Amino acid sequence: MRRIDLNCDMGEIPEAIADGSQESLMQWITSANIACGGHAGDSQTMEATIRQAQKHKVTIGAHPGYPDRENFGRLEVKLSPSRIADSVFEQVTALAEIATRLEANIRHVKPHGALYNEAVHNAAIAAAIAEGVARWNSEVVLVGLAGSPMLDVFRRVGFTVGAEAFADRLYEPDGTLRSRKFDDALIREPDATGKQAVNIATRGKIIARGGREIPVHAQTLCIHGDTPGSDKIAAAVSQSLRAAGVAVQPL
Secondary structure, eight states: OOEEEEEEEESOOHHHHHTSHHHHHHTTOSEEEEEOSSSSOOHHHHHHHHHHHHHTTOEEEEEOOOSOGGGTTOSOOOOOHHHHHHHHHHHHHHHHHHHHHTTOOEEEEOOOHHHHHHHHHOHHHHHHHHHHHHHHOTTSEEEEETTSHHHHHHHHHTOEEEEEEESSBOBOTTSSBOOTTSTTSBOOOHHHHHHHHHIIIIISEEEOGGGOEEEOOOSEEEEETTSTTHHHHHHHHHHHHHHTTOEEOOO
16 A cells, blocks of 8 residues: 655744644644744744644654744755754754653654755755754654655665655756745645645655646655644545545655
8 A cells, every 4th residue: 555644844834833823733733843943833833833742642843943033944044054953953852852851752753845956956054954953863764855865865875765746846957946936836625735735645746836647656745734724734635645545654
């Protein structure tokens, strides 16, 4: 049976934790990427998100980003590789301290936003991310864009990698993600995200912008928790995968 992980970026919006909308997503996913103080998140949101994940038996991971809350970590910040490594280490250890207290295990690390996108094609940034994580724990899975050079960098450092594709993002014909500066970068229609997820999981294909079909071999699929209607998107993706005979399981 085909199987795939379904991950979601979480712990980024305190209001979503307070009003229950974040927890409503937990029933549909298998892994939560928890913001840990860079682009978003603090000790309260980290603890609340871990507790929700434990309740729903969802695997947890760290989600470090550029330390730029004003822009939600979605703009490049000019930092040296050593400073990036320091920041990633600080963020994952902040989450790890809370996880240890709550008797939870961090199973993976996935960079966020611009840090992720820059690492796709910048080996120095990818290596800095890996260095920062390795200072804390080199036994976790390091997640990056399926088919990209960043995964090769992570492997060379010695990490097990999780190749990731996106159910709710439009792809460019070269296999990169459509920039969020364009209105069509996000796929907001639940049925469309479900269809893209099934294509990835069962056919290893994505229909990119312009209609080009590109190969993608992914072990985990992402949906974004901050997208309006993300609970409906998560439900559509999970249900579509299972209807197609795909087992949705953590990495």
